[in-house]
Amino acid sequence: MSPDDFDGTERRLLQSIVEVARHMFAAAASSIFLVDPDTGELVFEAVSGEGEKELVGSRFPAGTGIVGWVAASGQPMVADDVSTVTQFAQHAAESTGYVPRTIMAAPLIRFEECIGVLEVLDPTASRSDLDDIELLGLFAMQAACGLEFLLRVRRSEGREPDGDPHMLLRRIGERLPGRARPSDATVVRLLAIADDLLAP
Amino acid sequence: MTPTSTPPWRREKRAHFPGVPAWGLATSRQAPERFQVSPLAEVTKEWAWGGADGTGVRVCVVDTGVDAGHPKIGGLERSFQVVSVDGGKLMVAECDPVDPAGHGTACAGVIKSIAPGVALTSLRVLTDGKTGTGDALMTGLSWAIDAGFDLVNLSLSTTRSDFRESLQELADRAYFRRCLMVAAAHNMPVLSFPWTFSSVVSVASHDEADPMTYYYNPAPPAEFHARGVKVPVAWPGGREIRSTGNSFAAPHITGICALILSKHPWLTPFQLKTVLYLAADNTTTQNGEGHVP
Missing domain, CATH: 3.30.450.40 (GAF domain)
Known part of the structure; x- marks a missing residue:
């Protein structure tokens, strides 16, 4: 084993x-x-x-x-x-x-x-x-x-290798909408931070 | 008011009391501790609920549903559940008077056994393991408070701290609308809501067999101890089982509150809690005298 x-x-x-x-x-x-x-x-x-x-x-x-x-x-x-x-x-x-x-x-x-x-x-x-x-x-x-x-x-x-970030983004997009869970607000805040970091 | 030692309400909490669910007290083995009482002389058990049967009092059991056909229930006023509509939004809708889990029927049976005259309504908020207790509980409680029940029996709680603030608001709203929430302490030594709020009546177990014996706890958060160990309770299918948990202590106090309110319908929640306090077994003796000289 x-x-x-x-x-x-x-x-x-x-x-x-x-x-x-x-x-x-x-x-x-x-x-x-x-x-x-x-x-x-x-x-x-x-x-x-x-x-x-x-x-x-x-x-x-x-x-x-x-x-x-x-x-x-x-x-x-x-x-x-x-x-x-x-x-x-x-x-x-x-x-x-x-x-x-x-x-x-x-x-x-x-x-x-x-x-x-x-x-x-x-x-x-x-x-x-x-x-x-x-x-x-x-x-x-x-x-x-x-x-x-x-x-x-x-x-x-199991999580590390997510080779294609577009796949990850698509999955996040699919999982996010229409569910009023408390964690969703946190996710949106994290995405906003990611957006800021990538801003030119 | 000069207690010689630190009074129970100022003391560090003990980790647990052996033999009963968390927050409980093994009153069969150890008499409740004495503490100073300022009696309001005319309030006795007889004054509080003598001759009352709960008639005219509307009680909502917020739980897993109630089996209306059970002989110990004898029918419900109405039956509701929290349902998820499109987009995941939760709302309250009328439903069949059934109880897939059994817990709500057990609680309702205890209330009826003490106050046979009450009008019971069931509101099912524990629908499945997936919904979790928080969201459905919030939706359900909010509805029950607006629906004008005199008493809400809540033999459940949520440990989710993100609900704390909104639950606190609901508890305050209930209090000012004269809807008294009777809430069971959690069965484990954890922090959960709303039983820990001061605007509700919180109940843990004692381990005696008399359904009308209850004690004021001078060291809250659980403010009262009522029967909660090996309680004979109604179970779906017309059966009866014995069950242990603070869940079954709370409906004893709900039933007693219903008796008091049916005799004194204009009591506010804080007056009702005061009457409960003054008529408890450790703040009175049988003839109504304060137990502390």
Whole structure:
């Protein structure tokens, strides 16, 4: 394995997050979902414990169920006694092949934005006197930081050679209009600076 | 007014309180700390909401939608959602009374269990993971404040600091229009909005089981502690689950505010907060006397 095999590192990072999360709570299972930045869908990325490994890679619509709420709100949540609820049984069976009694889920936050959800099924004991929800939240914060560094390294590696600046300009042009995101104003300011620098 | 030691509101905040979500207090293990109170003698729980059921009070649940058909909800006045129209502009439109996530139904059920007479409206702002909480929240809240609700339950918050200023303006507008926002503290020890604003009523959890027990927190930003640990809540499909989070503490206070307003409809938001303060379990005893001599 080469040192810049970021895919391999990402796999191992995701797997280690779910392994640790499961053992922190002596839980039946733990799994991790990442938000697809283009569609908002949640992609099932890794599982530890009970569950179907072959479901890794499957996608779930945004904004549904507990994981959906956690992704949308950016807040952790615990739900008990869920095994009697058809919706959960279905969700759990679909996502991991295991029907839990308790679902805990915490967001993976990367600078004010939710990039994924860490889920723990059927915790039986906690290794801390912190509330479960807070402990999971703290751990998710660490996991998100690890993922963020990895994504940054990967992006800085892949981005350098943009041989044709006209391609870059065209892409910026296509991405910019009609979306009132706060980052757009920053982009416009940066373009204005570029314009000033190029001025004769 | 000469407290012998530094009062809670002047002290450094503790990092966390074990056993309950962030900002919460494990009141079953440790009694809330005593602090100096200037009682306004005639305000008691009985005065505040005795005999009231919330009738005549309009509450907007700003969340993931509400399942109107759930037995613990028993119907909604109306149901709206924030939608994206051409060009990405967000606006509020009427929608089916459904809740794909379950969270809003849980909050609405808590409000109804305390104040069965309220008229509930649902406004769905958490539509998907992509929209994010900020833009849809701003559009939705702004609409709810103008729509003239007496109370807005906001069991969510945004960590995005670029929304802080405009949210602050909205919170002030709500306050002066007599639309009281009851906002849940975040479940993690992070800074988010608008629950940290002084013009809203902010709520974190205590870990007792009585839905009407609540405490004033003399060391804000979370100003009140209400039931938020293992709360039995309504869930879509007519079911009930137990859930933990400050999200479920806030609707307890919303329900109690609805009771108070249905009995005293002309209270301003600052009076209502004062009544909440004076009728809290740690500023009164059962017979209405101040607990501090």
